[in-house]
Amino acid sequence: MKKTIIQFKDFSFKYRSQVEPTLVNINLTIYEGEKVLIVGPSGSGKSTIAHCINGLIPFSYKGDIEGSLIIKEKETKDLDLFSLSKIVGTVLQDPDGQFIGLSVGEDIAFALENDCVPQEKMKKQVVNVSKLVEMEAHIDTSIHELSGGQKQRVSLGGVLVDQAAILLFDEPLANLDPATGQLAITLIDQVQKETDTTVVIIEHRLEDVLHESVDRIIVMDEGRIVSDTTPDALLVSNVLESSYIREPLYIKALKYANIRLTEEMRPAHLTTLDIDGCKANIQEWFESAELAMSREKTTPVIAVRNLNFGYNREKQILHDVSFSIKQGEMVSIVGRNGTGKSTLSRLICGFEKAQSGEILYQGEDITNDTIRQRAERIGMVMQNPNHMISKHMIYDEVSLGLIMRGVPEEEVKSRVEKTLKVCGLYPFRNWPISALSFGQKKRVTIASILVLNPKILILDEPTAGQDFRHYTEIMEFLLELNQQGVTILMITHDMHLMLEYTPRAIAIANGRILADDSAVNILTNEEVIEQANLKQTSLFDLAVRADIVDPKEFVSRFIAFDKEVRKKWQ
Amino acid sequence: MAVEMLSYIERKSPVHALSGATKLIAFLIWSSAAMLSYDTRVLLALFVISIVIFKISQVKIREVGFVLAFILAFLLLNNVAIYIFSPQEGVKIYGTSHILFEIVGRYNVTLEQLFYQFNVTLKYFVVIPAALLFIVTTHPSEFAASLNKIGVNYKIAYSVSLAFRYIPDIQREFRTIAQSQQARGIDLSRNEKVWNRVKNVSTIVFPLILSSLERIDVVSNAMELRGFGKNKKRSWYSEKTFKRQDYITIIIAVLLLALSLIITFQDGSRFYNPFI
Known part of the structure; x- marks a missing residue:
């Protein structure tokens, strides 16, 4: 008989500041040594569940609890945050935010320091743990010099050092590039096998977590558990679609091909999927699906030529970057963390000055224009909306740029209202911004840029941390803008976004342009995938497994088909 | 710099x-x-x-x-x-x-x-x-330890050294926010009247405070979850x-x-x- 380690019984929770309970009548049992994934859209209560397990609720975030939560045979209400943190080790969402130590060793040692472990013993333990997460060669390295994947290893190490029985991961994949995300999932799997712990992962990127196997998936929606079953059974059901969680792309393709999925086909992983029975269907669908024609775009609107940049002479960030974007295009810029993608966008906006090379707008040299002059044509939307919002009311925020430009009041009013309508924010125009959700805030920042009528819009990670519903909302909105003639450049880690929305992609690695091609070509080119830390799409793998002669074409047709389906669906 | x-x-x-x-x-x-x-x-x-x-x-x-x-x-x-x-x-x-x-x-x-x-x-x-x-x-890793050694409460010692550590981060954040606000037409240069400049700086300070508060929340949670403040004393790795x-x-x-x-x-x- 499996031993229970976490048990929610008729558990409800309401934050003190809210009227409605965030968790309603949760009944959930997790057994020792299990690996459980909790998925759900934003606001579904999945993070709240995580906070209940690690004790931030009720010890840091106050509220009303009903029912019981027993962890390791103890009622959590009667414990305290510190004894609970000995049982549950938490790896938080943003690795940068949770580093406390400056060097790898110091950060891993943090929990030991707080336990007053003598220095000598502490150093030994740190070495042991760093071996487990394969960081022993970097113990004295400064945290700032690490790559995204290494940071993830260190934050895991800092939690493992406490030898907690439960490891809790709160959205471990947010902010990681696709390849690093894959490594993180493998690492979690490896560590669990070596340390024999119970693992709970909170994440909404289902396909990425399923890179390794999990025992059970809990689906949450509106504070309730709507499904608690094995991955195979979940993928066969319709639960994902109805709770706005993105299905793995290959599952979607199989459904388009009218294949009736059953649990026995083991659809949880593409590698275990029994494909023999459906090859014919896939082939048939492939032949019937048509390739959508894209309209030709010819006038280049912005071009960069031989751009070089570095903050100092020793560390060159961009080398000889050249490309040209045509009027009305929608392009994604991809590549691993810290490779110069953001720097490139900052150069285009004039936030930084290039060492050499030129930037052309409709053939005109704008290399020496100021930030403000460029802003008339190029708008930049930053990743974190809180970095841009400076007013309390939506109307004031959106009108700020126009007022600063001395536009007459009448015109300000009409332009702001028009933009708010385009962005679907008109009904909220007199609302305080603090009352908006993250996705809506993002829209406000886009609106505040859009109102200035830029011809080109650059967005840094427009969908980071968004669930599928918000993702679709934002992207459909951007697509609409694009169809109205705004050229859109996007920096992204999201392979789905790249495939579904941007026909063209530019891959950057080590400050150089690695590839400038159609998104489909880039995501099927193994060499580019490897160097830019991307991930092959599962559609391609599916096509290969189904013996499709031209897997690349299969991916293209899927994208075109999917777009049509979504159009009808709206 | x-x-x-x-x-x-x-x-x-x-x-x-x-x-x-x-x-x-x-x-x-x-x-x-x-x-x-x-x-x-x-x-x-x-x-x-x-x-x-x-x-x-x-x-x-x-x-x-x-x-x-x-x-x-x-x-x-x-x-x-x-x-x-x-x-x-x-x-x-x-x-x-x-x-x-x-x-x-x-x-x-x-x-x-x-x-x-x-x-x-x-x-x-x-x-x-x-x-x-x-x-x-x-x-910097040793900074808090040395303050603690001469009798300063370790929580205070740690806050002081954390504050020092975040100064470069906050400077960077300030720059990013300032640039994005300039792109929207907010003038921080000498061309603007002093009073307007003061008002314009507030459009940077407001987001900066918000994002700093966000950061404090994350860090303090991370520290508590790893047992900071549990005991009267603590040992120091570095x-x-x-x-x-x-x-x-x-x-x-x-x-x-x-x-x-x-x-x-x-x-x-x-x-x-x-x-x-």
Whole structure:
């Protein structure tokens, strides 16, 4: 008989500041040594569940609890945050935010320091743990010099050092590039096998977590558990679609091909999927699906030529970057963390000055224009909306740029209202911004840029941390803008976004342009995938497994088909 | 770049090898000596010693140039203020008045006043190298540990060192926000009227505060989840244990303090008077 380690019984929770309970009548049992994934859209209560397990609720975030939560045979209400943190080790969402130590060793040692472990013993333990997460060669390295994947290893190490029985991961994949995300999932799997712990992962990127196997998936929606079953059974059901969680792309393709999925086909992983029975269907669908024609775009609107940049002479960030974007295009810029993608966008906006090379707008040299002059044509939307919002009311925020430009009041009013309508924010125009959700805030920042009528819009990670519903909302909105003639450049880690929305992609690695091609070509080119830390799409793998002669074409047709389906669906 | 100011400068020197706590204690003793004594001979001797220690540390003047310039400007301001508020301080202290030239009213320039202000300046020069050395040769990881060692509560010690650590991050964030606001047409340059500029800066400060609060929330959760604040005490991973050189340094510092106090107060006054 499996031993229970976490048990929610008729558990409800309401934050003190809210009227409605965030968790309603949760009944959930997790057994020792299990690996459980909790998925759900934003606001579904999945993070709240995580906070209940690690004790931030009720010890840091106050509220009303009903029912019981027993962890390791103890009622959590009667414990305290510190004894609970000995049982549950938490790896938080943003690795940068949770580093406390400056060097790898110091950060891993943090929990030991707080336990007053003598220095000598502490150093030994740190070495042991760093071996487990394969960081022993970097113990004295400064945290700032690490790559995204290494940071993830260190934050895991800092939690493992406490030898907690439960490891809790709160959205471990947010902010990681696709390849690093894959490594993180493998690492979690490896560590669990070596340390024999119970693992709970909170994440909404289902396909990425399923890179390794999990025992059970809990689906949450509106504070309730709507499904608690094995991955195979979940993928066969319709639960994902109805709770706005993105299905793995290959599952979607199989459904388009009218294949009736059953649990026995083991659809949880593409590698275990029994494909023999459906090859014919896939082939048939492939032949019937048509390739959508894209309209030709010819006038280049912005071009960069031989751009070089570095903050100092020793560390060159961009080398000889050249490309040209045509009027009305929608392009994604991809590549691993810290490779110069953001720097490139900052150069285009004039936030930084290039060492050499030129930037052309409709053939005109704008290399020496100021930030403000460029802003008339190029708008930049930053990743974190809180970095841009400076007013309390939506109307004031959106009108700020126009007022600063001395536009007459009448015109300000009409332009702001028009933009708010385009962005679907008109009904909220007199609302305080603090009352908006993250996705809506993002829209406000886009609106505040859009109102200035830029011809080109650059967005840094427009969908980071968004669930599928918000993702679709934002992207459909951007697509609409694009169809109205705004050229859109996007920096992204999201392979789905790249495939579904941007026909063209530019891959950057080590400050150089690695590839400038159609998104489909880039995501099927193994060499580019490897160097830019991307991930092959599962559609391609599916096509290969189904013996499709031209897997690349299969991916293209899927994208075109999917777009049509979504159009009808709206 | 300004981001680099007052951060740790990595070198291999005897000063760097000392434990942070030793440096802090030595610095406190050093400053007491400089503060208590107005004896020019003592101050000159201390000044020469601090120059020598600075050399030993292999830190270049250029590397701390920005802060140094800032302190010197402040020193100049201080000197001017002393003269404006108390032009006869030197005469009062030394009991004689050698007038060099008159300006107006009670404002004249006396040798005594010049000598007094020279001593004040010298005090600065004794303390500055010691203070700078403590900051730039103590690894930030060790900073909190050394504060804790001399009796500061570890929670306070940790907050101080965290604050220091986040300064570069906040500077970077400020820059990003400022740029994005400029792109929306907010003018922060001299072309704008002062009042408007102040108002415009608020459009940067508001988001900066919000994002800093967000960050504080994340860090404090992360710290608590890893047991920070559980016990009355904690141990330190990067604390350097006291070695022979640490004890020697502290003993020398104490001896120097004693010696300088003896020399200073030998004649019953804090001041060395060359005018009698």
